[in-house]
Amino acid sequence: MIGACTDLDDAGYWSIECWGGATYDSCIRFLNEDPWERLRTFKRLMPKTPLQMLLRGQNLLGYRHYQDEVVERFCYKSAENGIDVFRIFDALNDQRNIETSVRAVKKVGGHAQGTICYTVSPIHTTKLFVDQARRLQDIGVDSLCIKDMAALIKPQAAFDLVKGIKEACGNDLRVHLHVHATTGVTLVSLMKAVEAGVDCVDTAISSMSLGPGHNPTESFIEMLEGTGYTTRVDLEKVMRVKSHFMEMLARYSEFLSKVTGVETKIFKSQIPGGMLSNMESQLKQQGAGDRINDVLDEIPLVRKDTGYVPLVTPSSQIVGTQAVLNVLMGRYKVLTGEFADLMLGYYGAVPGEKNTDVVKMAHEHAKKEPITCRPADLLKPEWDKLRREALALKGCNGTDEDVLTYAMFPQVAPKFFLERHEGPRNLGRNPATGESETKPVEGHQGAITGPITYSVTLSGRQHKVIVTPYQ
Amino acid sequence: MIGACTDLDDAGYWSIECWGGATYDSCIRFLNEDPWERLRTFKRLMPKTPLQMLLRGQNLLGYRHYQDEVVERFCYKSAENGIDVFRIFDALNDQRNIETSVRAVKKVGGHAQGTICYTVSPIHTTKLFVDQARRLQDIGVDSLCIKDMAALIKPQAAFDLVKGIKEACGNDLRVHLHVHATTGVTLVSLMKAVEAGVDCVDTAISSMSLGPGHNPTESFIEMLEGTGYTTRVDLEKVMRVKSHFMEMLARYSEFLSKVTGVETKIFKSQIPGGMLSNMESQLKQQGAGDRINDVLDEIPLVRKDTGYVPLVTPSSQIVGTQAVLNVLMGRYKVLTGEFADLMLGYYGAVPGEKNTDVVKMAHEHAKKEPITCRPADLLKPEWDKLRREALALKGCNGTDEDVLTYAMFPQVAPKFFLERHEGPRNLGRNPATGESETKPVEGHQGAITGPITYSVTLSGRQHKVIVTPYQ
Numbered sequence: 001m002i003g004a005c006t007d008l009d010d011a012g013y014w015s016i017e018c019w020g021g022a023t024y025d026s027c028i029r030f031l032n033e034d035p036w037e038r039l040r041t042f043k044r045l046m047p048k049t050p051l052q053m054l055l056r057g058q059n060l061l062g063y064r065h066y067q068d069e070v071v072e073r074f075c076y077k078s079a080e081n082g083i084d085v086f087r088i089f090d091a092l093n094d095q096r097n098i099e100t101s102v103r104a105v106k107k108v109g110g111h112a113q114g115t116i117c118y119t120v121s122p123i124h125t126t127k128l129f130v131d132q133a134r135r136l137q138d139i140g141v142d143s144l145c146i147k148d149m150a151a152l153i154k155p156q157a158a159f160d161l162v163k164g165i166k167e168a169c170g171n172d173l174r175v176h177l178h179v180h181a182t183t184g185v186t187l188v189s190l191m192k193a194v195e196a197g198v199d200c201v202d203t204a205i206s207s208m209s210l211g212p213g214h215n216p217t218e219s220f221i222e223m224l225e226g227t228g229y230t231t232r233v234d235l236e237k238v239m240r241v242k243s244h245f246m247e248m249l250a251r252y253s254e255f256l257s258k259v260t261g262v263e264t265k266i267f268k269s270q271i272p273g274g275m276l277s278n279m280e281s282q283l284k285q286q287g288a289g290d291r292i293n294d295v296l297d298e299i300p301l302v303r304k305d306t307g308y309v310p311l312v313t314p315s316s317q318i319v320g321t322q323a324v325l326n327v328l329m330g331r332y333k334v335l336t337g338e339f340a341d342l343m344l345g346y347y348g349a350v351p352g353e354k355n356t357d358v359v360k361m362a363h364e365h366a367k368k369e370p371i372t373c374r375p376a377d378l379l380k381p382e383w384d385k386l387r388r389e390a391l392a393l394k395g396c397n398g399t400d401e402d403v404l405t406y407a408m409f410p411q412v413a414p415k416f417f418l419e420r421h422e423g424p425r426n427l428g429r430n431p432a433t434g435e436s437e438t439k440p441v442e443g444h445q446g447a448i449t450g451p452i453t454y455s456v457t458l459s460g461r462q463h464k465v466i467v468t469p470y471q
Numbered sequence: 472m473i474g475a476c477t478d479l480d481d482a483g484y485w486s487i488e489c490w491g492g493a494t495y496d497s498c499i500r501f502l503n504e505d506p507w508e509r510l511r512t513f514k515r516l517m518p519k520t521p522l523q524m525l526l527r528g529q530n531l532l533g534y535r536h537y538q539d540e541v542v543e544r545f546c547y548k549s550a551e552n553g554i555d556v557f558r559i560f561d562a563l564n565d566q567r568n569i570e571t572s573v574r575a576v577k578k579v580g581g582h583a584q585g586t587i588c589y590t591v592s593p594i595h596t597t598k599l600f601v602d603q604a605r606r607l608q609d610i611g612v613d614s615l616c617i618k619d620m621a622a623l624i625k626p627q628a629a630f631d632l633v634k635g636i637k638e639a640c641g642n643d644l645r646v647h648l649h650v651h652a653t654t655g656v657t658l659v660s661l662m663k664a665v666e667a668g669v670d671c672v673d674t675a676i677s678s679m680s681l682g683p684g685h686n687p688t689e690s691f692i693e694m695l696e697g698t699g700y701t702t703r704v705d706l707e708k709v710m711r712v713k714s715h716f717m718e719m720l721a722r723y724s725e726f727l728s729k730v731t732g733v734e735t736k737i738f739k740s741q742i743p744g745g746m747l748s749n750m751e752s753q754l755k756q757q758g759a760g761d762r763i764n765d766v767l768d769e770i771p772l773v774r775k776d777t778g779y780v781p782l783v784t785p786s787s788q789i790v791g792t793q794a795v796l797n798v799l800m801g802r803y804k805v806l807t808g809e810f811a812d813l814m815l816g817y818y819g820a821v822p823g824e825k826n827t828d829v830v831k832m833a834h835e836h837a838k839k840e841p842i843t844c845r846p847a848d849l850l851k852p853e854w855d856k857l858r859r860e861a862l863a864l865k866g867c868n869g870t871d872e873d874v875l876t877y878a879m880f881p882q883v884a885p886k887f888f889l890e891r892h893e894g895p896r897n898l899g900r901n902p903a904t905g906e907s908e909t910k911p912v913e914g915h916q917g918a919i920t921g922p923i924t925y926s927v928t929l930s931g932r933q934h935k936v937i938v939t940p941y942q
Contacts, residue, residue: 154693154694154696154697155662155694155697155698156696156697156698157696157697160697183690183693184658184677184681184686184687184689184690185658185690185693185694187655187656187658187659188658188659188662188694191626191659191662191663192662206655206732206733206734206735207732209732209733210655210681210731210732210733215655216655216732216733216735218655218733218735219654219655219656219733219735222625222654222656222735222738223625223626223656223659225625225627225628226625226626226627226628226631227626227627239736260681260731260732261677261678261680261681261687261731262677262680262681262687262689262690263677264677264687264689264690264693265710267693
């Protein structure tokens with residue numbers, strides 16, 4: 001990414017989202033790269049443009065709720081290392097789960113963007129989202145983001161929602177729209193959002209766009225010609241960024257999404273693509289690959305019982321897994337601990353009414369009382385314990401940054417701390433030879449008992465690959 | 472395609488474009504399939520929905536002007552064999568080149584759709600296109616089509632153009648919009664065209680959409696929700712068509728476009744992707760692959776000298792080749808015969824003013840007088856001669872359809888007539904084995920000197936493939 005930074009910084013973006021989300025996890029799990037060092041590098045190379053991160057509120061970048069001190073320290077450290085704009089969301093749209101991070105970000109002078117996870121259900125009217133926007137405004141966010149992670153927002157809905165929020169919250173509160181491209185309609189939704197007064201939209205450079213990603217930046221800019229709307233982005237610099245990533249992509253072809261077209265089925269099923277493939281593999285492991293349609297029918301029912309939670313990490317996994325269990329074992333005969341927690345309020349408040357019979361089952365199953373308070377209020381101070389545990393790990397450098405890495409990824413951090421001194425791993429492959437760029441695999445010769453390099457023509461394209469005799 | 476026909480016919484489309492354009496050429500050149508037989512099959516399987524073809528006016532489906540009798544006979548035969556809607560265009564937007572076919576289509580009771588080739592240039596204002604629409608209305612077309620073959624039409628331009636035509640030609644004259652998806656902005660343009668009152672738009676089933684193709688049908692339909700606009704198309708049937716082609720595609724992967732993203736460079740260069748790759752290979756053949764940027768700079772100048780012709784077959788090839796020659800040999804030191812003909816009026820009238828100096832050079836080069844009449848007026852009757860020549864070919868069945876095949880493709884027809892009795896060739900390959908579906912390759916066993924079956928894990932997915940030792 002380094003080669004694109006100057007052009008990116010000069011291009012005139014409102015902000016560059018370059019950290020948080022799943023990038024932190026990828027850094028330590030796959031790349032042997034310190035995510036904090038990465039952030040400092042970005043800040044050094046892109047000093048002019050605000051850097052942005054995606055933050056899961058009280059979950060930070062992990063998968064459980066953290067006690068407030070941990071959340072605060074994470075926000076302070078992120079700002080200190082270079083993050084300017086914090087886009088903060090909660091999977092259930094429960095603003096109590098983002099309040100602590102909003103407060104911490106503001107205390108340290110950052111921009112706290114409150115996020116509405118967009119979803120479609122019988123209760124998710126424009127009014128419901130607008131009410132959420134008002135609540136976010138009340139807790140003092142600097143701007144709002146509508147986050148449509150499943151590409152469900154259609155043009156008219158985008159227009160109505162942006163208009164509704166602007167009318168309710170006043171024109172001064174910035175509204176951003178984040179959409180994915182999966183269903184093929186969302187560039188049109190961006191156009192309609194622009195007409196409704198949206199202040200900023202998310203796009204990706206065209207060479208890294210579309211499919212499960214975002215809409216192409218260049219197309220968005222070109223689209224506006226003659227409409228009276230414009231961006232501050234310099235198209236020439238953007239085109240250079242495009243070419244840069246186009247070249248780089250060839251080295252990472254094995255990691256690219258195979259999905260390049262559109263998929264509109266999700267409008268009916270409301271199940272994101274990633275969730276679908278997850279459930280398919282769960283079913284296959286149980287020898288029940290043929291029950292996928294039963295599961296697809298079950299999901300809306302389970303989701304209804306939860307009070308129509310948005311389907312996004314972690315609620316999508318929780319609802320999907322429970323639907324699989326319902327189909328295989330009988331409806332709610334077996335509950336996962338996570339599903340019970342969701343029904344009992346341990347992830348926060350849900351948007352609608354929960355099915356009280358299912359709440360009762362969860363209560364019996366989990367032997368835990370239902371709660372209505374903010375889940376993190378039940379947590380005891382944990383920073384000192386996390387710090388002790390982290391510092392006991394070989395290779396831990398004793399910084400708060402390392403403690404946070406351990407706090408969020410306790411399974412992955414120990415190996416990362418141990419191997420960090422070896423430096424980042426280059427997972428790219430030479431596109432001409434297919435060979436790894438850091439550790440070239442040695443060519444094998446002689447008897448065909450082990451792996452051997454062959455020229456393989458597959459679907460008309462020639463690949464050089466390493467293969468093992470078929471048994 | 473046969474397996475999709477019932478659903479396509481039941482889906483409720485205004486028309487199905489399924490013939491003409493390059494399909495006729497592909498049938499006889501690659502598939503050993505009689506295009507007229509294909510048309511009759513479509514008509515039998517899709518009796519309810521009007522069938523549509525793309526017709527290059529006086530060029531028919533070939534690459535030269537034909538005398539009127541040939542054009543008339545082609546239109547009669549096409550209607551007789553099943554075409555209902557004739558979308559008729561001329562590369563220069565010279566309506567005199569489409570008048571004969573419009574008249575012939577109307578005489579035989581078909582729907583004659585007059586086409587405006589959309590392009591961008593300093594002279595191509597909305598007014599210029601609207602004037603052309605009026606001229607097409609004057610010659611009696613049943614509807615109009617705006618044909619944006621290079622995906623250049625931006626949302627506001629689409630809105631203004633549809634609005635302008637509707638105002639000038641009256642609301643009763645249907646206006647269709649045909650756009651490609653290449654630049655990524657045209658689904659938004661379709662939305663704006665809908666708002667401006669367009670009657671019909673072209674889309675493709677999602678599994679065959681995007682890249683250099685069209686926008687996905689399903690996304691278009693879903694996009695309209697809540698806008699007050701709707702289609703008559705049944706989404707459930709469309710989804711079945713999608714699945715059908717998704718399955719079929721795997722058998723033809725070697726023929727699929729490698730372009731799946733968007734490309735906005737064309738907005739600046741105005742050079743369609745196909746034309747660009749064409750010129751690159753011309754330059755490479757001349758050992759001048761590094762001069763591509765000079766050629767890209769030269770094209771707008773050459774196009775200006777021609778009076779800003781739209782860049783579409785055959786004008787795109789003519790302008791592109793001349794630009795290559797100008798760069799390699801010096802500006803207009805060498806002229807192609809086709810370029811001279813274009814400058815002298817032998818393709819018809821151009822939209823703007825030609826450079827008179829270049830016209831003079833063309834005159835000297837080609838030793839032909841400039842003309843201003845309709846080019847086909849200079850042609851002598853040719854049907855009887857074409858018929859005699861066709862009937863002399865072995866395998867010609869003596870029908871007018873065969874004479875037309877010979878007339879349009881004199882180089883390809885003789886071989887096709889000879890081999891037609893062998894029946895259509897299936898170019899599909901079994902996606903699991905990569906083997907041709909008509910002539911299965913026999914499996915090899917024994918010494919590892921030839922191909923052998925291996926289990927290959929490529930990008931994390933296991934394939935069973937046949938490979939050959941690497942030299």
